[in-house]
Amino acid sequence: MSHRLLQLGRLLPSLEARLKATYDLHFLAxxxxxxxxxxxxGGEFVGLVTSAGQGLSAALLDQLPALRVVSSFGVGLxxxxxxxxxxxxxxxxxxxxxxxxxxxxxxxxxxxxxxxxTPEADRYVxxxxxxxxxxxxxxxxxxxxxxxxxxxxxxxxxxRTIARRAEGFEMDVRYHTRRxxxxxxxxxxxxxxxxxxxxxxxxxxxxxxxxTKHLVDAAVLDALGPDGFLINVxxxxxxxxxxxxxALAEGRIAGAGLDxxxxxxxxxxxxxxxxxxVLVPHIASATRETREAxxxxxxxxxxxxxxxxxxxxxxxLP
Numbered sequence: 001m002s003h004r005l006l007q008l009g010r011l012l013p014s015l016e017a018r019l020k021a022t023y024d025l026h027f028l029a030x031x032x033x034x035x036x037x038x039x040x041x042g043g044e045f046v047g048l049v050t051s052a053g054q055g056l057s058a059a060l061l062d063q064l065p066a067l068r069v070v071s072s073f074g075v076g077l078x079x080x081x082x083x084x085x086x087x088x089x090x091x092x093x094x095x096x097x098x099x100x101x102x103x104x105x106x107x108x109x110x111x112x113x114x115x116x117x118t119p120e121a122d123r124y125v126x127x128x129x130x131x132x133x134x135x136x137x138x139x140x141x142x143x144x145x146x147x148x149x150x151x152x153x154x155x156x157x158x159x160r161t162i163a164r165r166a167e168g169f170e171m172d173v174r175y176h177t178r179r180x181x182x183x184x185x186x187x188x189x190x191x192x193x194x195x196x197x198x199x200x201x202x203x204x205x206x207x208x209x210x211x212t213k214h215l216v217d218a219a220v221l222d223a224l225g226p227d228g229f230l231i232n233v234x235x236x237x238x239x240x241x242x243x244x245x246x247a248l249a250e251g252r253i254a255g256a257g258l259d260x261x262x263x264x265x266x267x268x269x270x271x272x273x274x275x276x277x278v279l280v281p282h283i284a285s286a287t288r289e290t291r292e293a294x295x296x297x298x299x300x301x302x303x304x305x306x307x308x309x310x311x312x313x314x315x316x317l318p
Contacts, residue, residue, distance in 0.1 A: 002022065002023050002024045003023050003024065003046050003047055003306055004023070004024045004026070004044050004045050004046055004047070005019065005023045005024065005025045005026070005045060005046075005047040005048065005049055005302075006026055006028055006045040006047070006048050006049070006064070007019070007025060007026070007027050007028065007029075007048075007049040007050075008028055008029070008048070008049070008050045008051070008054040009028075009029055009050070009051060009053070009054045010027070010029060011049070011051065011073050011295065011298075012073075012291055012292070012294075012295045014292065014295060015073070015295035015296075015298060015299060018295075018299050019049065019299065019302075022299075022303075023047070023302070025049075026045070038060075038063040038064070039063065042063040042064050042065065043064070043065050043066050044066070045064050045066060045067060046066050046067060046068045046069070047067070047068065047069045047070070047071070047302060047305075047306075048064065048067055048069070048070045048071070049070075049071050049072075049073070049298065049302075050070060050071075050072050050073070050080075051072060051073040051074050052072060052073070052074025052075065052076035052077070052079060052080075052094075053074065053076075053079070054079070055079025055080055055081075056070055056072070056079070056080040056081055056085065056092075057081055057084075058081045058084035061081070061084050061085065061088060061090070067088070067090055068090060068091065068305075069090065069091045069092075069093070069301075069302065069305045069306075069311075070085060070090060070091070070092045070093065071092075071093045071094075071298045071299075071301040071302045071305075072092065072093065072094045072095070072298070072315075073095060073294055073295065073298050074094065074095060074285075074294070075094060075095055075096050075099055075285075076207075076208060076235065077094065077207065077209070077315055077316075078207065078208035078209035078235060078237070080092065080094075080315065082315055082316075082317070082318040083318040086317055086318060091305055091311055091314065092311075092314065092315040093297075093298070093301030093302070093305070093311040093312065093313055093314055093315065094297075094301075094313055094315050095293075095294040095297040095298060095313060096157060096313055097157060097313070098290060098293035098294055098296075098297055099158075099284070099285040099290045099293070099294060100157050100158050100161045101161060101290070102284065102285050102286075102287045102289075102290040103158045103161075103205070103233055103284040103285055104158060104161040104162045104164075104165050105165075106233055106259060106280075106283065106284040107162050107165075107203050107205070107231055107233045107284075108162070108165050108169075109257075110231050110233070110257025110258075110259065110278055110280070111145055111201055111203070111229070111231050111257060112145055113257060113278045114229055114231075114255040114256065114257045114276070114277070114278045115142055115143040115144070115145050115201075115229060115255075116142040116143070116145070117139075117140060117142045117275070119278055120140075120275045121139060124139055143200075143229075143254070145169055145171070145201070146169045146170055146171070147169070147170050147171065147172075148169075148171055148172075148200040148201060149171065149172045149174075149198060149199050149200045149201070150162075150163075150166050150171045150172065150173045150174075150199060150200070150201050150203065151173075151174055151175070151176065151189070151195040151196065151198060151199030151201065151202045151203070152173065152174075152175040152176070152186075152203050152205060153175070153176050153192065153195070153202065153203065153204045153205065153206050153215070153216075153234075153238075154175075154176075154177065154204065154205040154206030154207065154234065155175040155176075155177050155181050155184060155186075156205070156207075158205045158233075159175060159203075159205045159206075160181075160184070162203060162205060163175070163184075163186055173186045173187075174186060174187045174188070174189045174195060174198065174199070175187075175188060175189065175195075176188070176189045176190070176191070176192050176195045177206075192215065192216075192220055193219065193220060193223045194223075196220045196221075196223035196224040196228070197223045197224075197225070199224065199228060200227070200228060200229065201228070201229045201231060202216075202224055202228060202229070202230050202231065203231040203232075203233070204216065204230070204231065204232045204233065204234040204238050204239070205233055205234050206234050206238060207234070207235070208234065208235030208236075208237050208238060209235075209237070212234075212235070212237070212238050213237050213238070214237070214238070214239070214240040215238050215239075216230070216232075216238055216239045216240065216244075217240045217243055218240065218243040218246075218247070221243055221244060221247040221252060221253055222247070222252060224253050225252070225253065226251055226252060226253065226254060227254050228253055228254055229253065229254050229255050229256065229257070230244070230253060230255075230256040230257075231256070231257045231258075232256070232257070232258050232259060232260055233259045233260065233284045234260065235260055236260040236261040236262040236263070236264055237262055239262070241261065241262040241268060244256065245268050245270045245271060248271070248274055248276055248277055249270060249274065251276075254276065255276035255277060255278075256276070256277045256278070257277070257278045257280075258271075258277065258278070258279055258280070259280050259281075259282055259283060259284050260282055261282075264281075264282055265281065265282075267279060297312060297313055300312045301313060301314075
């Protein structure tokens with residue numbers, strides 16, 4: 001008999017097809033009354049498939065008394081109650097590494113877009129303003145990325161991939177973490193304020209959660225200053241969004257490229273009309289290649305567990 005799995009939300013069709021072919025898979029989203037279903041049949045499931053966005057709560061774990069393994073689609077762990085899972089001895093897998101390149105690519109895409117004003121320039125051309133006599137010289141000047149100073153907040157797998165991208169742009173790179181990374185050739189900056197004062201571009205790629213909530217606040221934004229740009233490909237909670245909106249509107253920082261938001265998919269309306277911000281809908285890992293690789297890792301984590309082997313990518317213990 002195949003193992004009974006519960007899936008929260010919907011994921012890649014290719015992943016769902018493999019899971020259905022291998023396991024006894026049930027979609028909680030198909031239930032008219034999910035809570036009633038869990039109360040009646042939650043004890044049937046030994047595996048759970050979720051995502052970084054859907055998360056995993058202690059309350060849900062309480063409704064799945066036979067649960068032995070969780071496989072999460074995504075690298076974010078801030079919505080997964082790892083402590084509650086560990087207390088029950090439940091293995092939790094996630095999908096690091098396979099998305100490093102695409103997240104790093106988007107960080108640079110946002111950096112280039114906001115520095116060179118490409119979205120604004122696109123709107124300028126589409127509105128027919130370039131054809132106006134004298135308009136060619138009226139479009140605002142952008143800023144250079146090559147050779148600039150790049151500060152990276154968080155220096156794990158993705159942060160280091162971003163640093164490697166920066167080598168091709170001949171950028172001077174420094175990073176901020178709680179402790180220096182032993183084998184990193186880049187300079188460690190122990191104070192975030194110091195890194196913000198130094199940097200032309202400040203890229204956020206630190207973990208989310210309570211420990212980093214509003215790590216970038218008004219003081220950090222003021223340290224970044226009117227010539228500095230903020231790029232966030234981490235979690236929306238890392239930035240005090242109210243302070244950021246105010247800093248952008250008042251020109252206290254030069255601009256921002258944002259992939260994530262505090263209450264996504266809700267984005268502050270005050271940002272919609274500003275030309276000094278580029279907004280994208282949490283798409284850092286959203287390429288066909290990366291999403292398929294993430295789906296493969298979800299499947300591989302489950303396959304390893306039920307084969308009696310360690311998970312390919314086990315979430316760190318809390």
